[in-house]
Amino acid sequence: MPPHDPPPPVSVPDTPHDEFFKEIFGDLEHARDLLRGLLPTDLLEILDLDRLQREDASFLNANLAEDFADLVFSCPAQGGIAWVALLLEHKSWAPRHPHLQLLAYLLGIWEKSEKQGHPLPPVIPLVLYNGQGLWKVRDFAQSFPDLPERLRPFLPEFRFLLLDLAREPVEPLRHRFHNRSVRLAIELMRSIFTASEVATLLERLAPDDGPADRDLAYRFLRVVLRYIFKRSDVGHREALSLTLHPETRELTMTLEEQILLRGEARGIEKGKKDKALEDARKLVEHGVSWEIITSATGVKPEDLEAK
Secondary structure, eight states: OOOOOOOSOOOOOOOHHHHHHHHHHTSHHHHHHHHHHHSOHHHHTTBOGGGOEEESOOOOOTTGGGTEEEEEEEEEETTEEEEEEEEEEOSSSOOSOHHHHHHHHHHHHHHHHHHTTOOOOOEEEEEEEOOSSOOOOOOGGGGSTTOOGGGGGGSOOOOOEEEEGGGSOHHHHHTTOOOHHHHHHHHHHHHTTOHHHHHHHHHHOOGGGSOSSHHHHHHHHHHHHHHHHHHSSOOHHHHHTSOOOHHHHHHHHHHHHHHHHHHHHHHHHHHHHHHHHHHHHHHHHTTOOHHHHHHHHOOOHHHHHHO
């Protein structure tokens, strides 16, 4: 399989959703299980997911990066190589015209392949969405009201697959997957905006929910807890009040202590800065020169102006 150079880097939002999504599903074992649980049977029959590879590339431009995080995979397929673009819609509402965004994304892949002299790969876009707004799936032609039938042939036609997590019943959804880390990750992404469901998940969360390897299990557990504490309404102290697995409780406390210490350090630093600004302000009122003020406090004229 020829290498694929990534496009110029874009500024991708550093959101808890992105971090969790890439940490979990960037793993090939997890990606295979996810795809086997989500792709239609007719596609699974022609894709060799055992030979799935992750492409070290992103095809998000600056505009697309505001809405999506992406992971790109390739695998042998009947008749050649197919790509699977796994996209996370990380906004809480569904896009009005998703075909426009996805078409721009597909064009990025095909233009890159054409410039490198490679055959254009068929691409399967698979969108994960865990927002609260309803995503109504419709054909691209429905974006054109009162479209005369004779004009339909001039519109691009392509499909994308959508997993709207918030509207999937949890038990049937969990049973689509065999990997326990994938099951937990999908359930968590589905529940992340509902504090009561996250709390229920925390009550049963244990290292056994992750990989069998102990070190990998604790790494997975840390990723899960970090996502919960960054994105959910369930906070550290509330989590500690729940009935947690003893080892999970110990890890949770460790994470809380780290975060509290970072918060205390930021508070101390802010206190020092506020004191320096106050001292500088008093020196200005007494007519002291800025050369002496900056030397004594580190504060410059623009620092006071900013306040």
